[in-house]
Amino acid sequence: MATYYSEEHEWITVEGDVATLGITQHAADxxxxxxxxxxxxxxxxxxxxxxxxxxxSVKAASEIYAPLNGEVVEVNEALADNPGALNExxxxxxxIYKIKIADAxxxxxxxDLDGYKALIG
Amino acid sequence: MTDAxxxxxxxxxxxELGGKMVDFAGWEMPVQYPMGIMGEHKQCRxxxxxxxxxxxxxxxxxxxxxxxxxxxxxxxxxATLKEGKARYGFFTNDDGGIMDDLIVSNAGxxxxxxxxxxxxxxDIPHMQANLDGVEVTEIFDRALVAVQGPSxxxxxxxxxxxxxxxxxxxxxxxxxxxxxxxxxxxxxxxEDGYEISIPEADAIRISKLFLAHDDCEPAGLGARDSLRLExxxxxxxxxxxxxxxxxxxxxxxxxxxxxxxxGGFPGAAxxxxxxxxxxxxxxxxxxxxxxxxxxxxxxxxxxxxxxxxAITSGSFGPTVGGPVAMGYVATEHSAAGTxxxxxxxxxxxxxxxxxxxxxxxxxxx
Numbered sequence: 001m002a003t004y005y006s007e008e009h010e011w012i013t014v015e016g017d018v019a020t021l022g023i024t025q026h027a028a029d030x031x032x033x034x035x036x037x038x039x040x041x042x043x044x045x046x047x048x049x050x051x052x053x054x055x056x057s058v059k060a061a062s063e064i065y066a067p068l069n070g071e072v073v074e075v076n077e078a079l080a081d082n083p084g085a086l087n088e089x090x091x092x093x094x095x096i097y098k099i100k101i102a103d104a105x106x107x108x109x110x111x112d113l114d115g116y117k118a119l120i121g
Numbered sequence: 122m123t124d125a126x127x128x129x130x131x132x133x134x135x136x137e138l139g140g141k142m143v144d145f146a147g148w149e150m151p152v153q154y155p156m157g158i159m160g161e162h163k164q165c166r167x168x169x170x171x172x173x174x175x176x177x178x179x180x181x182x183x184x185x186x187x188x189x190x191x192x193x194x195x196x197x198x199x200a201t202l203k204e205g206k207a208r209y210g211f212f213t214n215d216d217g218g219i220m221d222d223l224i225v226s227n228a229g230x231x232x233x234x235x236x237x238x239x240x241x242x243x244d245i246p247h248m249q250a251n252l253d254g255v256e257v258t259e260i261f262d263r264a265l266v267a268v269q270g271p272s273x274x275x276x277x278x279x280x281x282x283x284x285x286x287x288x289x290x291x292x293x294x295x296x297x298x299x300x301x302x303x304x305x306x307x308x309x310x311x312e313d314g315y316e317i318s319i320p321e322a323d324a325i326r327i328s329k330l331f332l333a334h335d336d337c338e339p340a341g342l343g344a345r346d347s348l349r350l351e352x353x354x355x356x357x358x359x360x361x362x363x364x365x366x367x368x369x370x371x372x373x374x375x376x377x378x379x380x381x382x383x384g385g386f387p388g389a390a391x392x393x394x395x396x397x398x399x400x401x402x403x404x405x406x407x408x409x410x411x412x413x414x415x416x417x418x419x420x421x422x423x424x425x426x427x428x429x430x431a432i433t434s435g436s437f438g439p440t441v442g443g444p445v446a447m448g449y450v451a452t453e454h455s456a457a458g459t460x461x462x463x464x465x466x467x468x469x470x471x472x473x474x475x476x477x478x479x480x481x482x483x484x485x486x
Contacts, residue, residue: 032343033159035437036412036444038466054466056414058158058437059343080412 004107005116006067011091012099014107018073019099023055023064026120028090032057037079037086039096045071048106053096055086064096068106074098129175130264130321134328138339146239148176151341161340162347162439165310166480169270170340171331174309177265178241179318182232182248184255191225191232194251196367196386198377202227207290207305209375211367212247217388217395218363219370220247222355226292226305233292233303235265235316237357264324269314269348271483272336277304277315280330284315289484297327309345311352311482350445351438353406353477359417360404360433360447368395369449371404371477402430403455406477407446409463411470414444420464421450421472429454432463438479445479446472 003013009027012019028034036056046052046066053064076095079085085094101107111119126149135142140151150173153161164170184190188199197210204227212220221240226233236244241259249257268277278285283295284304292305303318319327331337346356355361361370366388373381373396380386384393409415419432435446446463454461457476462469 032153033157036414038413056437058347058439059152061414061416083412 003113004067004110005113005119006065006110007119008065008067009120010064010067012067012110014101017101017104019068019070019101020095021067021097021099022095023086023090024116025090028087031055031062031086032059034083034086037083037096039075039079040072042072042075055083067110068099069102070099071102072097073100127176129173130324131173131175131266131328134325135173135339140339140341143342145342146176146237148238150176151339153341153343154339156338156340158341158343158347159439161338161344164338165270165312165340165344165348166440167271168336168338169268169272169276169314169334170310170344171328171337172267172269172340172345173264173328174267174316175264175324176238178236178238178244179260179263179265180234180236180245180248181258181260182234182252182255183230183258184252187232187252187255188227190252190255192380192385194247194386195223195225196376196380196389196392197225198380199225199232201379204229205291205293207292207307211361211372211375212244213367213386213388213392214363215387216364217366217391219357219361219365219367220244220363222357222361224305224307228292228294228303233318239358260318262321264319264321264328265316266319266324266328266331267308267310267314267316268331268337269308269310270312270336272334273312273314274485276331276334276337277317279334287315289313289486298323298330300327302327306485309352309354310348311354311478311480312348313483313485347436347439350434350436350447351440351478351480352482353447353479355404355447356434365404365449366392366395366400368392369400369402369404399452401452402449403452404433404447404449405455405457406475406479407432407435407448407450407461407463407472408475408479409444409446409470409472412443413465413470415446415463415465415470415472419446419448421448422462422464422469423454424460424462426462429461440480447477450474
């Protein structure tokens with residue numbers, strides 16, 4: 001199981017052709033306390049760079065951008081009742097989507113952990 | 122702002138306390154501390170929180186009949202403001218819009234005025250140009266610290282017994298640990314509390330004395346904004362500006378009867394007409410029924426889809442436990458209980474017009 005990172009501070013872990021997507025600890029720290037997550041529905045298709053959701057903290061709204069082409073296959077519905085999970089365990093249990101990957105070659109455009117660490121300094 | 126952000130006398134304390142510093146109106150201010158906005162907000166509602174508000178402009182007015190002269194710029198009854206009392210007010214422009222809001226205190230031998238950080242550079246020349254025979258002096262060597270919350274009387278009173286004697290909107294000068302401070306019982310959170318003007322050299326030491334109390338923790342601008350929004354208090358630049366009149370802004374309570382009747386302030390023609398006939402739009406509380414916060418700029422529609430206004434302040438209210446907002450709607454749709462839709466990211470989200478404040482104000486009257 002490989003983990004990749006996007007410049008939009010998302011992580012994805014890949015198993016076969018399914019990716020689990022969440023936000024990084026760094027993103028969670030920058031956002032502050034999350035109070036609402038707007039999510040797409042299972043079956044929604046999207047392309048890399050599309051807005052696929054919004055995370056609202058007390059102060060501001062931040063978009064979630066698709067790190068690759070794909071389709072939502074599962075939504076973490078627990079975030080509706082407990083959006084604060086994104087602060088407590090952004091890289092643990094608090095995933096946002098499971099995504100069916102449309103074009104695995106796009107994974108090469110993402111960063112590994114060392115690359116991401118270099119990005120956030 | 123082209124200049125580097127300025128620092129208040131409490132800057133080193135913010136850094137020491139782990140404050141997350143941001144540029145606000147040209148000042149480097151803490152938006153939050155490690156406790157976080159939600160925790161700091163609840164700290165203020167339940168115990169006490171200390172805020173640095175030194176970025177606001179502190180001004181001394183000296184001269185004869187200062188209160189009467191201020192009445193030529195503001196629709197408040199400052200001529201009859203008694204010594205030791207403070208009053209909320211605003212400068213109006215010739216079109217009846219609001220130039221800035223302010224607090225005026227009658228300090229006996231002078232008047233003490235606090236104006237918004239971003240508008241110091243407008244307000245001070247405005248007073249210098251229009252208050253004939255009044256010496257207008259901006260204070261640069263004092264911090265302004267707010268201690269707010271139900272424990273504020275204990276936190277401040279344990280160091281300064283005179284603070285306990287003040288009622289809401291009263292002001293005095295008293296010593297705190299040997300330093301002469303101006304202490305006013307007022308604030309911007311909806312809670313009981315004080316704003317304290319402290320000589321800059323003593324500001325960190327005295328703030329630390331407040332913070333040494335078990336019930337007092339530091340809070341940043343984030344919590345200040347969510348607290349004032351729940352309390353239904355306007356933020357200049359969001360909810361009120363040069364184009365909005367005090368009647369539209371539901372600030373009729375802040376204009377005293379004599380002034381409303383007599384006029385004699387800039388824009389009186391429009392404001393008196395709106396007082397008599399009503400204004401076309403009105404600032405109201407708006408409670409989204411779902412969980413999505415409605416931010417500034419979100420369109421308000423009737424259930425039939427007609428546009429009737431926009432959100433001017435909107436966030437998550439930690440004490441309410443859900444989103445809260447204020448905005449202007451057409452007066453015919455402004456009654457509490459009216460159901461509306463908010464257009465958030467293209468989707469209509471149900472909401473209701475509600476009476477302000479969202480949280481009961483807790484002042485010591």
